[in-house]
Amino acid sequence: MDIVKKPRERHASVIANLLNQNRYVFVSGKQMTSMLATNVDEVVRFKSCWHNLERDQYMADGGTYRYRRYGQFNKGKHSQQLVMLPHQAYVQPAAVNPLNGDVKRHFEPLTDRFIMSPILEKLLLMMSDVYDGAQGQATNWNIRLHPYRIITDGHSVGKPTPEGLHRDGVTYIASLMINRTNITGGETVITDDNKNVLERLTLDKSFDIVMSDDLATMHEVSPITPVCLDKCAYRDVLVIAFTKMEE
Template sequence: MNTLIAPHSTRITNELGSNTYAYEKGQMLREALFIDDQDIAEFASHWHQLKIDKYMNDGGRYRYRRYSQLIKLRHSNELVLLPHEPYQQSMSVNSLNGGTLRYFEPMTDDFLTSPCLERLLVFLAYCFDDILGEANDWNIKLHPYRILANDEAGQPTPEGLHRDGVTFISSLLIARHNIRGGTTTITDNQCKKLEEITMTDAWDIIIANDAQSMHQVSEITRENVEFDAYRDVLVIAFTKIEDK
């Protein structure tokens, strides 16, 4: 997958480099990646094809998702799809669903080859390289989520305040439909609140240094009972591949 080279100096890089997190509005990100309204709509359509998460130990039926992982090597814009395998987290980072092999459906080919996705991932990789001061090989785990709030409140982070055990973690808002809530709280490692952010517009993004911060998202509820209610996000986990 070949795509544009992201700029080496951005507001995201500067903010994340001086803090433990960064928040950027979707308009800036869309302009930086040359993404128009049609691109946004086509990309968002993939969230209608997510599958229910059968591994929720709280018994919830509100989360739909898929999962895939890629590699981006240093000095290259190519994104290489890794063989599909179950997803696993330790109990230390996910006290609710950790310690279990979870067999999610992979992202579709059309989803993975979307120009929006390719541009976004290369953009972020260059930002993270800039922050670390060198080009890196990256493992990229992709988690598209739809959290429903129809018959019950939806829990974007049912495990509560947590980190993900990666290098950088980001959450890209795809859509908010007929919901209240969904506010992200970011803390330091002592659980001291740093900021509360409610993403409202398509492609608003929150990025965090995972080792230096923790995060959670408040529950979502339905505004109008006559219509479906959901929050769509793409969670992207970048893990630096250490040199052998």
């Protein structure tokens, strides 16, 4: 008997197949907006959360161009519920992050406005469907969320990936474009393990997203500079890391 898949599951299956074939997949903001069944009011409220980030005090390069918050959820394989974890320090090994690794970084937690956004829940559940499909089975996931704002002005460039070409030491990594305001640059490069370029693309529209198999690829984003020096210039993204949890 044929089973008709729900629209979210059907789209997730297609994206999962592309992710497995190419080790990364780009989905346009237009398609994402349709898949998330969102509306203008929800989008405006979600995007406004990026105006309430705090400056990253842990930049080993001395940079003052990055603003962020941080939080974690777990998603069980037999559940459609996202469970927020107690707030804690964020640590990456130096082997993964040579710039800021092996340091307990105490970032400000995610705001209630961000956590309660209908978009966030729909986004994370959709992504778990994609990654379940890529794994070939329902999976227990740890999800780490990093909303970033990278600023630039006439005195300094902004560096979305100050650590350079890297991986994040997770199972899947994704970048969701939120706002791109008065900037040039910000090109995403995805490579294989041997640093051979697989793709160059620029996340341009709100909700443009690139999802990558972090175990099979590396990535970096080129610096940004302002187009008009007398206006604010920044790049807002949500970086979403899914890590497969042990049974």
